[in-house]
Amino acid sequence: MEVAVLDITGKDTGRKVELSNDVFGVEPNDHAIYLDVKQYLANQRQGTHKSKERAEIVGSTRKIKKQKGTGTARAGSIKSGVFRGGGRMFGPRPRNYSFKLNKNLKRLARKSALSIQANDNNLVVVEDFNFDSPKTKNFVNVLKSFELDTKKSLFVLDGENSNVYLSSRNLKNSKVINSSEINTYGVLNANKIVMTESALEGINSHLSK
Structure with a gap:
């Protein structure tokens, strides 16, 4: 599958890149996607919930x-959970x-997610770009x-691109990540994926293993 390379103004540069069938053309595995998304969401949980026990x-x-x-049930402590104010x-x-x-399952899940977005034409490839300074307006x-x-x-x-990352940090609907940080949940949660040419090469080499 070939896609056109655009510049950051959205104009066609006249060049095209080939999307690897090993990464962007696989048969999606729904169960692998489910497990990888489940793990990602589980890792976001702090797990610090706690209630007092008796x-x-x-x-006293x-x-x-x-x-x-007494004609009622026996009771030995006011701290029992059956009483108001007792432990839970x-x-x-x-x-x-x-x-x-x-690792192989996680790799399959990410390739499946990328293949879904590529087949739905939700993947855009742009030239490598940077900003002179971090500005949200840019x-x-x-x-x-x-x-x-x-x-x-x-x-x-x-790679690290602090100016672009800092420029996007205040925008809740946009997220900037490194190619090595790509995950199934982030790919499927986006309406559109904008990927630089060098990031595409990095993903191809990382997921084609």
């Missing part, structure tokens, strides 16, 4: 009523939600050139 409640330790003869039974505890996935102009100012977009660059 051992952590401050209160005396037996609150006699064992027999089986409440949430801090935990780590992350889990491991096979990045907004780029978005307007591609009619992405009201849509979710993912810009994939090659």
Whole structure:
């Protein structure tokens, strides 16, 4: 599959690049996509939820009523979860939600996501670009050139590009990442993916293994 190379104003440069069938032309694997997205979202969870259990409640330790003869259930502590103000039974505890996935599966999931976006014509390849200084206005102009100012977009660059990254940081619908940081959730969550030529080469070499 060939796609035209554009400049940052959205104009055709007259050049074309070939998208590797090994990366952008695979048969999408829905289950691999599901697992990779599930892992990504699980890794975003802090897992710091915690409620107090009966051992952590401050209160008297005396037996609150006699064992027999009251006609009601026996009770030994005011800190029991059955009483108001007592500890919570089986409440949430801090935990780590992350889990491991096979590298080959993650690679398949990312190739599947890129193939879906490429087949839907949601992939744009642009010349390598940079800004002289970090200014949000410069990045907004780029978005307007591609009619992405009201849509979710993912810009994939090659290497560290602090000026472009800082220029996009205030815009909630746009995200700038390095080619090595590409992930299934980010690819599928964007309406359009804008990728530089050098980033395309990096993705091809990284995912074609």
